[in-house]
Amino acid sequence: MTDQDPGTRDGHDPDREEFAHDPVDHVAVEAGMSVGDVVSAYGDGGIGAQRLHEAVDIYVEMLEADASVFFALAGAMVPAGMRTIVADLIRDGHIDALVTTGANLTHDSIEAIGGKHHHGREGTPDHSQREHDEKLRTEEVDRIYNVYLPQEHFTLFENHLRDEVFPTVESEGTVSIQRFTEVLGRANSAVNDGEDIPERPGIAAAAFEHDVPIYCPGIQDSVLGLQAWIYSQTSRFSLDALSDMADLNDQAYEADRAGAVVVGGGVPKNYVLQTMLVAPDAYDYGVQLTMDPPETGGLSGASLEEARSWGKLQPSARNVSVYADATLTLPLLVAAARERLD
Amino acid sequence: MTDQDPGTRDGHDPDREEFAHDPVDHVAVEAGMSVGDVVSAYGDGGIGAQRLHEAVDIYVEMLEADASVFFALAGAMVPAGMRTIVADLIRDGHIDALVTTGANLTHDSIEAIGGKHHHGREGTPDHSQREHDEKLRTEEVDRIYNVYLPQEHFTLFENHLRDEVFPTVESEGTVSIQRFTEVLGRANSAVNDGEDIPERPGIAAAAFEHDVPIYCPGIQDSVLGLQAWIYSQTSRFSLDALSDMADLNDQAYEADRAGAVVVGGGVPKNYVLQTMLVAPDAYDYGVQLTMDPPETGGLSGASLEEARSWGKLQPSARNVSVYADATLTLPLLVAAARERLD
């Protein structure tokens, strides 16, 4: 060992050493660099930069290994503008099962029928306070952090459900939640027929078009769920909470290799992970984009290592958690992976 | 206005002023002070101390006004030891509807039948790492942050469900989730019959004994949900996802005054709040204990002000969010409120 090479420890068992020579190179950036370039540069750095680089690495390996991708999408991602990215992943065959929330499906459908979310008045308000939210209430506009949605869109959404979705599912009686989201996707897909508005159809439509199942275990907890309940009051329609679990578990059972991509926490995260509790194997790859730190003790911020103790990840699985706003990291992950796969 | 009294602004319209004279007194503590005393002292301070004081104030007002209390309990609270507090609140009549997760019901039931969670090996490990979780996997112990649970308890839990719960619900065919949690509570309550182990029955048992409904919209997302699904495969039993929404919404509809107590985020939080979307009024009181900051943009950390824009809180509702670990703040909130009510 020399001064110039302080890390190598010849003659030692590397397994017994915590330190190994693997220098940090300094991140450099330049005008016009691609997202793939900046992610490569991240790999030279530490903290979150290194983690995002590792996430892209694992994600690309997952896709190149043709693993079945179980994708968890938590709640505010569609209002935050992540709808097209997820729909395109479905179209590209990069999602085999999607687990998401009723909220995302609600907001996805509102956009599918021509509705729009809006940026908050001040662009990026530092905060909003009681009187602002009172004013929004008066103006009949709902706030999701710095995104606004006029309430009239919920009325248009209700009409869409009553005209295009409920008649079909009613005729089938009690259906699984996955079947319900499929009919919703078909209806969203059909809105656009014959027109050239490519971004409109969205996630549920893309999933319908490409036979990708959408699971939504807590669907009741959303405007979509409320509407389903209201309709169920006066019809023979209802939703079976358990009957689509066989399909998801079969997908997990049959996957030769499986990867989990977890965006945000909550029910989607755990539902993706827990499906391995009834499968013979577990995830071979795991990537988590979250802003919840593990210190809350809650599931949302829990490390993927914790999932390993439960047997949800293979002992040999590569995994990483990136602790940063997923509205920033999801576009980077997908753009960098596309560039690498090209 | 004098130098000694810099805050009063006589002759001004107080509505137009941001500043009002309301001095911070310094928090003082002493040996033997009660929890109520320390919460009073918090009221002299700022940041989170002031918020917790306000939370106790609102919570006591909610209870004294005899408001219907809708209580949201997110995921890791039972493993973290908050089970008895919640069960006692039910016994005291301080919860009118409980919305929680399948995970909490699973862990609550495991304790009801004599199982135990355990403190992590190092008491309060700063962190845990891959190899520790691999070792736990080998030892068949699941980790929930710094709490461990031997997997054999899941087998005992499965036996309990198969012996005491499923036969009853199977005979009823497809039941609502609320009905299912009620049968679970009855079974948990019965385990203890004739014995003097007061802490064992827990949340579901107390809810059964006191006719408090438990709602669990994402129940599939838990070991309890997985077991229900497995059983449903070979029986005519299933769970209806929508049929108990009428009961919850009726409770909201009929409440003269209503309060939301939100512990953690996720589905329980939103489900408690959204029920007001189909009620003529909204919450008169809101208390939220969370560690998620609003800056993630997600529902879990969203302020209760945001809920106001949706009409989930009354324009005049008092509300506060306390941003700190709920395993610390929930015991303080309840102990201080009890002391005040005494």
Next chain:
Amino acid sequence: MTDQDPGTRDGHDPDREEFAHDPVDHVAVEAGMSVGDVVSAYGDGGIGAQRLHEAVDIYVEMLEADASVFFALAGAMVPAGMRTIVADLIRDGHIDALVTTGANLTHDSIEAIGGKHHHGREGTPDHSQREHDEKLRTEEVDRIYNVYLPQEHFTLFENHLRDEVFPTVESEGTVSIQRFTEVLGRANSAVNDGEDIPERPGIAAAAFEHDVPIYCPGIQDSVLGLQAWIYSQTSRFSLDALSDMADLNDQAYEADRAGAVVVGGGVPKNYVLQTMLVAPDAYDYGVQLTMDPPETGGLSGASLEEARSWGKLQPSARNVSVYADATLTLPLLVAAARERLD
């Protein structure tokens, strides 16, 4: 091993096992319980509750071992009302060296001369927004999260410095920062002479009265530092940045046993910890109360384990980090320790 005792593993080497039998008992609370009682109850739980219980344990052991206590107090704790607690700790002999910020000394002195901080207008505003801060600017009121301070207090503070502090230090030429804070403490202590306003003198005064040194390495970064600089422009007074380091390091060097109590992060945290880099030993006890998670990668949220790699903590040192608002946990820690020591 029996079903009733799933954790014991007779015949195994306990060092090789991750799991050890140490059941979580459920936290129970009741009206009138003391802070010591609730902290004992926390010890039955997990996540942050368990950590705070451990913190009290370590802190009491630290005090009972008569360790030298190096206390780090970060920035907003005085405006948030934690001034009397810290001053009382000094009076009780529970702090041997205090490392804090110029901001805390500024706000401590403002209160010492009769100034007051104030609760924000709405008590506990969920958030504040641009226009509110603009209004405060017009009203000449500074905001520190949910605490307000009229700017005129800075003028009174300047007068106090010019009348009572600078003449003394000017006569000494260039002084150490510690000496400067000592003279400030003497001046704050003297304000109150002959009057019965016990809470006024505060931290700097108590430190002066009890010969406890206050270190403030980044003093320039505060209104106190700005005033010192302005005065230095027209006098021969200045502050030596290095000359008090010998005293702090001597304290560390000479301590038979040493404990670090870290409230918040920043410079105070690291300055307390780094002093052990030039001492033969290291901290025997460490307690950290913070809301910064480790995932930022910054020093403020770094675990005390990380400090162990640097040799700032003894290999055998007991330590714990409590991730929750310190305005909640500091009063609990101190009240519970007092009760235990009584």
Next chain:
Amino acid sequence: MTDQDPGTRDGHDPDREEFAHDPVDHVAVEAGMSVGDVVSAYGDGGIGAQRLHEAVDIYVEMLEADASVFFALAGAMVPAGMRTIVADLIRDGHIDALVTTGANLTHDSIEAIGGKHHHGREGTPDHSQREHDEKLRTEEVDRIYNVYLPQEHFTLFENHLRDEVFPTVESEGTVSIQRFTEVLGRANSAVNDGEDIPERPGIAAAAFEHDVPIYCPGIQDSVLGLQAWIYSQTSRFSLDALSDMADLNDQAYEADRAGAVVVGGGVPKNYVLQTMLVAPDAYDYGVQLTMDPPETGGLSGASLEEARSWGKLQPSARNVSVYADATLTLPLLVAAARERLD
């Protein structure tokens, strides 16, 4: 207003409305897109994506207006690999005054003399635990989150200081901290003379070469500060804590337009902001990249709006805070701004 255009509110006073029509377009990404492209796409989204887009906008406007840029760089950014980015900003004339920590200057100098930081053994460990840090201690390696540094580099750094830095400053007696960092920068710059290792010189060297002052108010709180103190013990050298404040304040005073770029919190953040307390004007632009949420109540997470109440920002100043890991956002900000300016 039509159904297709739900947001416009013709005939209304826009100042009285909270809601304005400003639709969220969905973020789309593709292989090979540039960083500037992805930042443009962020502008279509909400939450943090929108904020980062706004940050680039403000930053570019700041640079195009030829504002004086006061740049705050908190502690772990150099170990995390952000050294070259900051050095290049200095070389490009995009930083007029740098406020940073002794830790950053220490780690910057260690790299300047050929030392290297290293990635943690497992690349991106989820967490590290007591025994790992104990092992690192035995191996004489210091940990900074997921970055490792062999302690021998501190010895080489000490030699560099004793050979190249202290002799110069000793001859000047007591010097300002800014002067000390300037001599350090000159020494770092000279190491590389005649060799072609462009990335080595780093931040302090670039600042020396381009006459950009570095301010470091809490310099004592670092290995650099400890070494300065040790040297001062046996020489007539010391550091004056106040004497460089005139230069910084003059820069603020004389700036026609001024912008604050704040990376992380702590002393650098506030020191950059507070300099406007003694200037006639205040910042015209503010960009903050941080992972600390405002809810801690501390300065590090405080919004820039809060700074407005103190008069540190102009009433009309554009500003934004991006709540995400700065090791991710700083490279994006700089690369996107470079692309826009090209």
